[in-house]
Amino acid sequence: MPTLYNRIQGRNIERLAALSDGIFAVAMTLLVLDLHVPSAAQVHSERELLAALCALGPQWLTYGMSFLTLGIFWAGQQTQLNHIGEGTRDLTWIHLGFLFTITVMPLSTRLLAEFITYRAALGIYWLNIFLPGAMLFWSWAYATRANLVNADTPDEVRGSICRRIVIAQALYAAGAALCLINTWVSIAVIVLVQLNYAVAPRLGGRKPK
Amino acid sequence: MPTLYNRIQGRNIERLAALSDGIFAVAMTLLVLDLHVPSAAQVHSERELLAALCALGPQWLTYGMSFLTLGIFWAGQQTQLNHIGEGTRDLTWIHLGFLFTITVMPLSTRLLAEFITYRAALGIYWLNIFLPGAMLFWSWAYATRANLVNADTPDEVRGSICRRIVIAQALYAAGAALCLINTWVSIAVIVLVQLNYAVAPRLGGRKPK
Amino acid sequence: MPTLYNRIQGRNIERLAALSDGIFAVAMTLLVLDLHVPSAAQVHSERELLAALCALGPQWLTYGMSFLTLGIFWAGQQTQLNHIGEGTRDLTWIHLGFLFTITVMPLSTRLLAEFITYRAALGIYWLNIFLPGAMLFWSWAYATRANLVNADTPDEVRGSICRRIVIAQALYAAGAALCLINTWVSIAVIVLVQLNYAVAPRLGGRKPK
Amino acid sequence: MPTLYNRIQGRNIERLAALSDGIFAVAMTLLVLDLHVPSAAQVHSERELLAALCALGPQWLTYGMSFLTLGIFWAGQQTQLNHIGEGTRDLTWIHLGFLFTITVMPLSTRLLAEFITYRAALGIYWLNIFLPGAMLFWSWAYATRANLVNADTPDEVRGSICRRIVIAQALYAAGAALCLINTWVSIAVIVLVQLNYAVAPRLGGRKPK
Numbered sequence: 058m059p060t061l062y063n064r065i066q067g068r069n070i071e072r073l074a075a076l077s078d079g080i081f082a083v084a085m086t087l088l089v090l091d092l093h094v095p096s097a098a099q100v101h102s103e104r105e106l107l108a109a110l111c112a113l114g115p116q117w118l119t120y121g122m123s124f125l126t127l128g129i130f131w132a133g134q135q136t137q138l139n140h141i142g143e144g145t146r147d148l149t150w151i152h153l154g155f156l157f158t159i160t161v162m163p164l165s166t167r168l169l170a171e172f173i174t175y176r177a178a179l180g181i182y183w184l185n186i187f188l189p190g191a192m193l194f195w196s197w198a199y200a201t202r203a204n205l206v207n208a209d210t211p212d213e214v215r216g217s218i219c220r221r222i223v224i225a226q227a228l229y230a231a232g233a234a235l236c237l238i239n240t241w242v243s244i245a246v247i248v249l250v251q252l253n254y255a256v257a258p259r260l261g262g263r264k265p266k
Numbered sequence: 267m268p269t270l271y272n273r274i275q276g277r278n279i280e281r282l283a284a285l286s287d288g289i290f291a292v293a294m295t296l297l298v299l300d301l302h303v304p305s306a307a308q309v310h311s312e313r314e315l316l317a318a319l320c321a322l323g324p325q326w327l328t329y330g331m332s333f334l335t336l337g338i339f340w341a342g343q344q345t346q347l348n349h350i351g352e353g354t355r356d357l358t359w360i361h362l363g364f365l366f367t368i369t370v371m372p373l374s375t376r377l378l379a380e381f382i383t384y385r386a387a388l389g390i391y392w393l394n395i396f397l398p399g400a401m402l403f404w405s406w407a408y409a410t411r412a413n414l415v416n417a418d419t420p421d422e423v424r425g426s427i428c429r430r431i432v433i434a435q436a437l438y439a440a441g442a443a444l445c446l447i448n449t450w451v452s453i454a455v456i457v458l459v460q461l462n463y464a465v466a467p468r469l470g471g472r473k474p475k
Numbered sequence: 476m477p478t479l480y481n482r483i484q485g486r487n488i489e490r491l492a493a494l495s496d497g498i499f500a501v502a503m504t505l506l507v508l509d510l511h512v513p514s515a516a517q518v519h520s521e522r523e524l525l526a527a528l529c530a531l532g533p534q535w536l537t538y539g540m541s542f543l544t545l546g547i548f549w550a551g552q553q554t555q556l557n558h559i560g561e562g563t564r565d566l567t568w569i570h571l572g573f574l575f576t577i578t579v580m581p582l583s584t585r586l587l588a589e590f591i592t593y594r595a596a597l598g599i600y601w602l603n604i605f606l607p608g609a610m611l612f613w614s615w616a617y618a619t620r621a622n623l624v625n626a627d628t629p630d631e632v633r634g635s636i637c638r639r640i641v642i643a644q645a646l647y648a649a650g651a652a653l654c655l656i657n658t659w660v661s662i663a664v665i666v667l668v669q670l671n672y673a674v675a676p677r678l679g680g681r682k683p684k
Numbered sequence: 685m686p687t688l689y690n691r692i693q694g695r696n697i698e699r700l701a702a703l704s705d706g707i708f709a710v711a712m713t714l715l716v717l718d719l720h721v722p723s724a725a726q727v728h729s730e731r732e733l734l735a736a737l738c739a740l741g742p743q744w745l746t747y748g749m750s751f752l753t754l755g756i757f758w759a760g761q762q763t764q765l766n767h768i769g770e771g772t773r774d775l776t777w778i779h780l781g782f783l784f785t786i787t788v789m790p791l792s793t794r795l796l797a798e799f800i801t802y803r804a805a806l807g808i809y810w811l812n813i814f815l816p817g818a819m820l821f822w823s824w825a826y827a828t829r830a831n832l833v834n835a836d837t838p839d840e841v842r843g844s845i846c847r848r849i850v851i852a853q854a855l856y857a858a859g860a861a862l863c864l865i866n867t868w869v870s871i872a873v874i875v876l877v878q879l880n881y882a883v884a885p886r887l888g889g890r891k892p893k
Contacts, residue, residue: 062426066345072283074699076340079291079500082706086714086787087295094795106804124787128780131703132773136693146341150464153337160295160333168303177315217689255777271635275554281492285549288500288706296504355550359673362546369504369542377512386524480844484763490701494758497709505713564759568882571755578713578751586721595733 067149074138080156081131087163088120088127091170115173122244123166125251129225130159130189137197137218140210151199155192161185179240183233186247190226194219225254276358283347289365290340296372297329297336300379324382331453332375334460338434339368339398346406346427349419360408364401370394388449392442395456399435403428434463485567492556498574499549505581506538506545509588534588540662541584543669547643548577548607555611555636558628559618569617573610579603597658601651604665608644612637643672694776701765707783708758714790715747715754718797742800749871750793752878756852757786757816764824764845767837778826782819788812806867810860813874817853821846852881 067073093116095109134155141148165178165185172178197218200206206215232246276282302325304318343364350357374387374394381387406427409415415424441455485491511534513527552573559566583596583603590596615636618624624633650664694700720743722736761782768775792805792812799805824845827833833842859873 061422062345062430065349065423065426066341069344069348072287072344072348075284075287075702076291078699078702079288079497079706080295082497082703083292083295083501083710085783086707086710086790087299089787089791090299090714090717092791094791094798097798100799103802103804106799106802110804110808121784124784128777128784131780132693132776135696135699136689139696139699140692149341150337153341153464156294157330157333157337160298163295164298164301164303171303171306172309172315175312175315177312177319181319213688214692217692221689255780270631271554271639274558274632274635275550278553278557281496281553281557284493284496285500288497288709289504291706292501292504292710296508299508358550359546362549362673365503366542366546369507372504373507373510373512380512380515381518381524384521384524386521386528390528479840480763480848483767483841483844484759487762487766490705490762490766493702493705494709497706498713501710501713505717508717567759568755571758571882574712575748575751575755578716581713582716582719582721589721589724590727590733593727593730593733595730595737599737 063146067144067146070138070141070144073144073149073152074135077131077134077138077152077156080159081127084159084162085124085127088123088166091163091167092116092120116170118244118248119166119170119173122248122251123162125248125255126186127159127162129251129254130193133193133222134196137193137200140207140214141200141205142207143205145203145205147203148196148200148205151192151196155189155196158185158188158192173244174240176236176240179233179236179243183229183236183247186229186233187226190222190229194222197222225250272355276353276355279347279350279353282353282358282361283344286340286343286347286361286365289368290336293368293371294333294336297332297375300372300376301325301329325379327453327457328375328379328382331457331460332371334457334464335395336368336371338460338463339402342402342431343405346402346409349416349423350409350414351416352414354412354414356412357405357409357414360401360405364398364405367394367397367401382453383449385445385449388442388445388452392438392445392456395438395442396435399431399438403431406431434459481564485562485564488556488559488562491562491567491570492553495549495552495556495570495574498577499545502577502580503542503545506541506584509581509585510534510538533591536662536666537584537588537591540666540669541580543666543673544604545577545580547669547672548611551611551640552614555615555618558625558632559623560625561623563621563623565621566614566618566623569610569614573607573614576603576606576610591662592658594654594658597651597654597661601647601654601665604647604651605644608640608647612640615640643668690773694771694773697765697768697771700771700776700779701762704758704761704765704779704783707786708754711786711789712751712754715750715793718790718794719743719747743797745871745875746793746797746800749875749878750789752875752882753813754786754789756878756881757820760820760849761823764820764827767834767841768827768832769834770832772830772832774830775823775827775832778819778823782816782823785812785815785819800871801867803863803867806860806863806870810856810863810874813856813860814853817849817856821849824849852877 093113095106095113100106100109134152162185165182169178169182197215201215228250229247232243232250234243235246236243302322304315304322309315309318343361371394374391378387378391406424410424437459438456441452441459443452444455445452511531513524513531518524518527552570580603583600587596587600615633619633646668647665650661650668652661653664654661720740722733722740727733727736761779771779789812792809796805796809824842828842855877856874859870859877861870862873863870
């Protein structure tokens with residue numbers, strides 16, 4: 058009897074996409090709530106204001122990095138859902154698991170901003186990059202196996218999505234491992250990998266079509 | 267005269283779905299706002315940081331449980347709305363009542379996290395699982411009675427949606443009743459029931475189609 | 476030259492609807508952020524917890540009232556936009572003005588919860604019911620005058636939307652005026668008027684079609 | 685190999701629009717979270733409440749200005765996306781950069797409300813008007829160059845969108861430069877420019893079609 062119900066649940070991929078867009082939109086905007094403005098009581102001149110703002114640098118760094126992370130995962134899940142016509146309840150729940158890891162992002166960002174020199178904080182932040190990637194990989198592997206991918210999707214695309222996730226995650230893991238040396242090195246490498254995925258291909262690829 | 271207005275109100279089921287997706291997205295993400303990060307002033311080593319994070323365990327448990335609850339209700343309302351072509355203002359207001367119970371979820375989560383050993387807190391949390399279920403049941407019963415359900419929906423589906431809600435709610439109520447013994451037992455049973463609805467059928471059902 | 480730009484701006488009524496749904500979803504959920512949970516430090520038994528929760532009654536009353544207000548205006552704007560095929564930039568800006576009054580609702584709710592016996596707080600809350608109503612009236616009057624209303628909308632519907640707003644606002648204004656006697660009387664009357672618009676027609680109208 | 689992936693990413697312009705609507709909806713509503721209500725402990729009469737509310741004037745001014753800013757940019761990006769049929773990953777990332785500047789708006793609003801007489805705060809706020817404008821300009825220039833603009837878009841429209849941004853930004857920059865005299869003058873001029881774009885054309889242009 059639950060089998061019938063399970064068959065009719067989660068068919069509507071547009072609703073899943075709308076929920077995802079909503080969660081990404083809230084998560085991206087909530088990041089700012091944790092950024093603090095200097096207090097007027099402690100600032101008495103323009104110069105002190107600028108100095109106080111500069112002192113918030115690490116906060117900004119983690120904020121920018123998290124926005125990049127969210128942007129990369131938003132682009133990734135959007136690409137995958139575009140190639141799926143109809144969902145199943147399993148796909149819905151794998152995707153909800155993915156979204157769960159996204160809602161935690163503001164929290165691990167806050168943790169890293171508070172403890173930016175601690176390896177444990179960086180390790181948790183890295184987990185928050187690894188887990189969404191793993192869920193997306195699972196989601197795509199499941200969709201391929203269950204024949205949910207649109208028939209007109211070329212085979213190269215199917216493989217390229219998986220390879221993309223694996224390579225990106227390998228680079229992130231390598232970056233995170235550098236925290237054994239120093240967390241700042243680690244953060245710098247992760248941001249560079251992210252920028253590579255977000256920006257660099259634009260510089261090289263002049264002909265987008 | 268209000269009758270005419272009432273007839274033209276609430277027809278657009280897509281808008282109702284969009285509002286629901288938005289409210290679920292915000293509620294799911296707002297849960298995190300109540301999770302606190304250890305304060306840098308009280309932590310002086312990697313080990314202390316990990317210990318401080320572990321101490322936040324109960325917070326995480328309630329957070330995870332609430333995300334599961336929201337996921338289950340999101341999947342439920344989505345399935346129901348998928349089978350409805352055009353709304354009425356009555357359906358709109360029943361659904362708004364359902365959404366009201368969803369917006370309260372971050373609050374009862376916070377209450378349970380603060381008073382996790384109190385039966386009153388668990389009772390209120392359980393109410394917040396029972397009421398959305400009751401509203402969804404009402405919404406579907408109304409839609410069936412008022413002929414709003416799409417004509418191509420098989421009769422088994424109509425019944426299966428009602429049975430599903432009744433059985434799930436009976437299990438949740440049994441779990442909540444266990445708080446007479448101990449609230450932790452109660453929470454464990456509720457989470458197991460939720461996981462059953464979210465995860466277990468995937469393990470068993472190899473053939474999704 | 477700006478004239479051309481103004482002609483091409485704001486045509487897409489779906490995007491305006493999506494922005495509205497998003498703002499209502501956030502506003503409805505943000506209301507909860509201002510509800511406080513009793514502090515664990517001050518509660519030592521199940522009985523004290525229940526007592527502390529009951530003491531939060533006025534908070535809950537204003538919260539429930541604001542959710543009703545938001546629900547009524549969401550249903551209202553949705554009905555109006557359903558009858559409009561393509562927007563103009565003027566309609567966009569009137570609607571953005573309406574949405575501005577909606578985003579302020581969590582603030583006037585907080586003000587009323589903090590100062591529930593003050594006529595000034597109630598007056599400001601009433602303004603926050605009056606202004607969205609006035610903006611919706613303006614929006615509909617403009618859409619009618621500028622021929623934006625779908626051609627298949629019967630003339631009775633056009634008039635009924637205006638009458639609806641005027642009658643409801645007259646009742647709200649009468650309710651708010653009662654604060655000269657007592658703010659609690661005033662709140663009770665406003666909630667009754669709201670419930671009349673949300674619930675009562677359902678009890679009377681058995682045949683929704 | 686990433687080239688193939690880059691080609692299939694970011695095609696769905698509706699998803700990009702949905703994410704934008706979500707981010708604008710959250711940002712517009714989050715502004716209110718920074719507005720404070722007077723504390724009940726310090727107010728003992730209706731008159732004191734009104735006085736306390738009036739003292740919050742500067743807060744309200746910056747809040748209103750930021751809502752106007754967000755409204756103007758929402759209308760702008762909506763107009764541009766309406767003329768684009770299919771995206772590319774480059775367009776997605778330029779647009780995500782634009783959305784990043786939007787999510788920062790609640791923060792620079794908070795900064796300006798706290799330091800309303802400081803030129804540094806006003807300069808940062810102006811940057812937060814300049815950067816979204818620059819990103820929108822880049823986005824449109826890129827879309828034109830990469831042939832993403834719908835074929836039925838007249839050439840005048842293409843030029844008018846660019847001119848619009850340049851002229852508006854020139855006026856904002858002039859307004860911001862006035863902070864060398866006084867930040868209040870600067871704010872007044874920026875608000876007047878904004879109102880000109882939001883309201884004034886409605887007064888003049890009686891014939892919207």
